[in-house]
Amino acid sequence: MARPKIALIGAGQIGGTLAHLAAMKELGDVVLFDIAEGVPEGKSLDIAESGPSEGFDAKLKGTQDYADIAGADVCIVTAGVARKPGMSRDDLLGINLKVMKSVGEGIRDNAPDAFVICITNPLDAMVWALQKFSGLPTEKVCGMAGVLDSARFRHFLAEEFNVSMKDVTAFVLGGHGDTMVPSLRYSTVAGIPLPDLISMGWTTKEKMDAIVQRTRDGGAEIVGLLKTGSAFYAPATSAIEMAEAYLKDQKRVLPCAAHCDGDLGVKDMYVGVPTVIGAGGIERVVNIKLTKEEQEMFDASVTAVKGLVEACKAIDSSLA
Numbered sequence: 001m002a003r004p005k006i007a008l009i010g011a012g013q014i015g016g017t018l019a020h021l022a023a024m025k026e027l028g029d030v031v032l033f034d035i036a037e038g039v040p041e042g043k044s045l046d047i048a049e050s051g052p053s054e055g056f057d058a059k060l061k062g063t064q065d066y067a068d069i070a071g072a073d074v075c076i077v078t079a080g081v082a083r084k085p086g087m088s089r090d091d092l093l094g095i096n097l098k099v100m101k102s103v104g105e106g107i108r109d110n111a112p113d114a115f116v117i118c119i120t121n122p123l124d125a126m127v128w129a130l131q132k133f134s135g136l137p138t139e140k141v142c143g144m145a146g147v148l149d150s151a152r153f154r155h156f157l158a159e160e161f162n163v164s165m166k167d168v169t170a171f172v173l174g175g176h177g178d179t180m181v182p183s184l185r186y187s188t189v190a191g192i193p194l195p196d197l198i199s200m201g202w203t204t205k206e207k208m209d210a211i212v213q214r215t216r217d218g219g220a221e222i223v224g225l226l227k228t229g230s231a232f233y234a235p236a237t238s239a240i241e242m243a244e245a246y247l248k249d250q251k252r253v254l255p256c257a258a259h260c261d262g263d264l265g266v267k268d269m270y271v272g273v274p275t276v277i278g279a280g281g282i283e284r285v286v287n288i289k290l291t292k293e294e295q296e297m298f299d300a301s302v303t304a305v306k307g308l309v310e311a312c313k314a315i316d317s318s319l320a
C-alpha cells in the first residue's frame with residue numbers, strides 16, 4: 001500500500017519542524033511547499049539526510065509548485081507571517097488573509113480530498129477563511145490551537161503539582177487569543193478535577209488563576225523570549241498529533257478550531273471546542289455543558305472571533 005502523503009504549505013519554522021516530525025514518525029511521504037525559492041528544497045534535503053541516522057524511509061520533496069501536493073491525504077498550513085514582540089496575533093489578519101486565499105485555491109485545485117489543518121494566525125478567522133476559499137467540506141478543515149494551549153496548561157499544571165504530565169489532562173476552549181478559556185472544571189490530575197484539588201489543599205485558587213493567565217499569555221511569552229518570531233516546536237507537535245489521529249483513525253478527543261453549526265451556541269463559525277478526530281476528519285463536536293460563568297467567558301471569546309471574521313469579510317468581499 002502506498003504511504004500517506006503529507007503536504008506542508010509553508011516551510012518556515014513550524015513547517016520545517018512538521019516535516020522533521022512527520023518523517024521521524026514515518027507518518028508518510030512529505031511535500032514541503034513555500035513561495036521562498038530554495039527554502040523547502042533545502043529543508044527537505046537536510047531532513048532526508050537525517051534519515052540514515054534516524055532510520056526512516058519517508059521521502060521528502062521541496063517545491064514551489066502546487067501540482068506537487070496532488071493527492072495529499074493531509075495538508076498542514078503554516079504559510080504566512082508570524083508576529084514579533086509588540087504585535088498581537090490579530091495584527092497579522094490583513095496579510096495572512098491574502099495568503100489563505102492562494103493556499104485555499106491551491107488545495108482546492110490539487111488536494112480536494114485532504115484533511116486540512118490550519119495553523120496560520122489569527123487562527124480562528126484564518127481557518128474560517130481557508131475553508132471558504134478552498135470550498136472543502138467543513139469536517140475536513142480545522143484549526144490547531146486547542147491542543148497547543150492545552151499542552152501549555154498541562155505543562156504548567158504538572159510543574160505546579162510536581163506530577164507527571166502524563167497524568168494531567170486539560171481543556172482550553174474558545175478562540176486562540178487573549179480571550180481563550182482554560183477550563184478548571186474539565187482539567188484533571190489522574191481524573192481529579194482541579195476545583196477538587198483546590199478543596200483538597202493541593203493548590204490554591206490564586207495559583208490556578210495565575211496558571212490560567214500564563215496559559216492565555218503562552219504565545220506572547222515565547223514571542224517575548226525569541227524576539228524574532230513565535231513558538232514552533234510545540235505548535236508543530238500539536239498539529240502532528242491531530243494529523244496522526246486522522247491518518248490512523250484514532251478517534252482522539254482533542255480540542256481544536258472546528259466548524260460549529262449550533263454547537264455550544266455558535267453558528268457558522270470556527271472556534272476552539274472539544275472534537276473527535278478520526279478517518280472522517282472532525283467526526284464530532286463534543287457539546288459540553290458550561291456553567292454560567294464559563295459560558296460568559298466562552299461567549300466573549302466567540303464575540304472576539306466574530307469581530308475578526310467580520311474584518312475578513314470587509315477586506316475580501318468574496319467572503320461576505
Ligand SMILES: NC(=O)C1=CN([C@@H]2O[C@H](COP(=O)(O)OP(=O)(O)OC[C@H]3O[C@@H](n4cnc5c(N)ncnc54)[C@H](O)[C@@H]3O)[C@@H](O)[C@H]2O)C=CC1
Binds near residue numbers: 033035036081
Ligand atoms: N495556531 C497556533 O497555535 C500557532 C500559530 N502560529 C502561526 O503560524 C504561522 C507560521 O509560523 P512560523 O512557521 O513560525 O512562520 P515562518 O515565518 O517561519 O514561516 C512562514 C512561511 O510561510 C511562507 N509563506 C508566506 N507566504 C506564503 C504563501 N503565499 N504561500 C506559501 N508559503 C508562504 C514564508 O515564506 C515562510 O517560509 C504564523 O502565522 C504564526 O503566527 C504560530 C504558532 C502557534
Ligand SMILES: O=C([O-])CC(=O)C(=O)O
Binds near residue numbers: 083121230235
Ligand atoms: O503567539 C503567537 O504569535 C504564536 C501562537 O499563536 C502561539 O504560540 O500560541
